[in-house]
Amino acid sequence: ITIDAKVPGGVYGSLMDSGKLTEGDFYYRFNDINYRNYSYRNWTYFTSFEVPSNIWSESRIILEFLGLDTVSDVILNGRLVGKSVNMFARYIWDVTSYLKKENEQTLEIEFQSPVEWSRKAYEKQAQDYEVPPKCIFPSFKGECHANHIRKMQSSFAWDWGPAFPNMGIWKPWNLIGFSSLRIKDILIFTKPTSPIGGGGKSRFDSVGWIVKLKVVFDAAVINKKISGKIRVDISGNTHLVKKINVTPKRYKIFIEEKFKVSKGILKTWWPNGYGNQPLYDLTVTWSADKTHEENHKTIIVGFRTVELDQSYVKPKRRVLGSNWVPSHVLPERMNQDYMNRLLIDAADTHQNCIRVWGGGIYESDEFYKTANELGILIWQDFMFACSMYPTNAKFLNSVAHEVETQVHRLQHHPSILVWGGNNENEQSLRENRYATAGNFRRYKEDYIKLYVDVIKNLVEAADDSRPFVVSSPSNGILTEEEDYVAENPEDNLYEHIFKIIILEKITLSYGKILILGEYFKV
Incomplete structure (x- = not known):
């Protein structure tokens, strides 16, 4: 089968658009079964393109994929550039020597069936010891071994949705040339210049802020001096201009800068129901001395702080919200207008916190932008749910890549309240859900x-501006004192994020808030 493919997109969406799927919508009757055979095949995306003339003179040319779903070989002009193994990782490859001058370039991405690949990964792991579950419940009518591949876990089926194990270039890709530094990510850390608390809203808007930035750069060269300057603007006002001299030892470098913003300039960001949500464009611009090249990156920021206090308090304010699962089983069918409507509906019904559940995806940039604007706090799970997982070196390296990608991408959003390590895996282990008791110590x-x-460790090293909790359900600090697997992870004093959490209060820059909310699936 050869069909036209939309990029960003996926195989299933392209099959539907091309008229190859003739039995109706993905959700119609038993089409998850009827269309399943397409997920058992390998698929190749191919295209050709010309290199813009202005790129040829640059010292380094990179090929960047923001999302490949999932296992693929990337081939440029007949040569293997790199391999992808993680749907949630950004991949960057140096292709300077792979391009053909004055010729049309050919690009192929050869995707392996996620069903077959994960089965082989399970079998290879099982030669040492099994990492369960062996398969999901038969009633789900899904596929086995999603825990052995780093893709949307619910794409192999869940209790609320069908199985469509997709493949494809699900996020944009870029060809980029540069000769000094290229701004890749910006992380922001804010701290009020004076104590906050009491005195009403005006008290919160009268403080100044200490702003620390960690700017992540790609370097064009290593072991050579690069000179230039960076400028930081917040909504058009310049707050920092700094001369920079670096000699990169690696192709990725970090530059940290700190500055103060005087009182009264920046207003505090509040959750829905407690005040307004002032947002600011923060732009970092890099200007190179020798090459005179310039590039910039803009992020949306809000000014507030978050602190987790696990001592007992009586509820005064509540965080109320929902549990968010993917708005469509296929990422390419996730409609932005529909997603925005759901978030607006959540805000209109007085919700101010949503948990992005760990069996789906790290949501789109637009999702978090909308949450910022509506004052909806986000409990952000990492994408691990209802399974044990491998811990071999390749798997852990892939996870580390994923964590860096997502923390660097999402950290600047004021809506991100807390990072969550997984969904129900502490509970699953303790309750022997997957027959782990016979080898409990190993698991x-x-x-x-x-x-x-x-x-x-990776999250806290990258982002100390908000808390990290290992699992949900869990008993917070008491679980940590029990060596991270509590005797009763569903203790009624703590409960599941789906139900009620008490004895954990969040201290933000505008006061103490108790998480005492009912969480239901959206």
């Missing part, structure tokens, strides 16, 4: 290695 060691030694 507990794996659990701690993945969620604590890797994910927790």
Whole structure:
């Protein structure tokens, strides 16, 4: 089968658009079964393109994919550039020597069936020891071993949705040339210049702010001096101009800068129901001395702080909200207008917190932008749910890549309230949901290695501006004191994020808020 493909997009969406799927909508009757055979095949995307003339003179040319779903070989002009193994990771490859001058370039992405690939990964792992579950419940009518591949876990089926194990270039790709530094990501950390609390809203808007930025750059060259300057503007006002001299040892470097913003200039961002949501465009511009090249990146920021206090309090204010699952089983069918409507409906019904559930995807940039504007706080899970997971070196390296991609992408949003390590995996291990009791020590060691030694440590090293909790349900700090797997992760004093959480209060820059909310699936 050869069909036209929309990029960004996926195989299933392209099959439907081309008229190859003739039995109706994806959700109609048993079409998850009727269309399943397409997920058992390998698929190749191919195209040709010309390199813009202005890129040829640059020292380094990179090929950037913001999302490949999932396992693929990327081939440029007949040569293997790189491999992808993680739907949630951004991939960047140096293709300077792969391009053909004055010729049309050919690009192929060869995707492997996620069903077949994950089955082989499970079987290889099982030669050492099994990482369960062996398969999901038969009533789901889905596919097995989603926990062995880093893609949307619910695409293999869940209790609320069908199986459509997709493949494709699900996010944009770019060819970029540069000769000094290129701004890749911006992380922001804010701290009020004076204590906050009491005195009403005006008190919160009268403080100044200390702003620390961590700017992540791609470097065009290593072991050579690069000179230039960076400028930081917040909504058109310049707050920092700094001369920079660096000699990169790697092709990725970090530059940290700090500055103060005087009182009365920036207003505090509030959750829905407690005030307004003032947002600001923060732009970092890099200007190189020698090459005179310039590039910039703009992020949306809001000014507030978050602190997790797990001592007992009586509820005064409430965080109320929902549990968010993907708005469509196929990422290419996730309609932005529909997603915005759901978020607006949540705000209109007095919700101010949504948990992005760990069996779906890290949502689109537009999702978090809308949450910022509506004052909806986001409990952001990492994408691990209802399974044990491998901890071999390749898997952990892929997870580390994923964590860096997503924390760097999402950290600047004021709506992000807390990072969550997984959905129900502490509970699953303790309650022997997947017959782990016979080798409990092994699976507990794996659990701690993945969620604590890797994910927790990486998140907290990158972002100390908000809390990280290892699992939900969980008992918070008491779970940590029980070596991260509590005797009763569903203790009624703590409960599931789907139900009620008490004894954990969030202290933000505008006061103490108790999480005491009912969470239902959207």
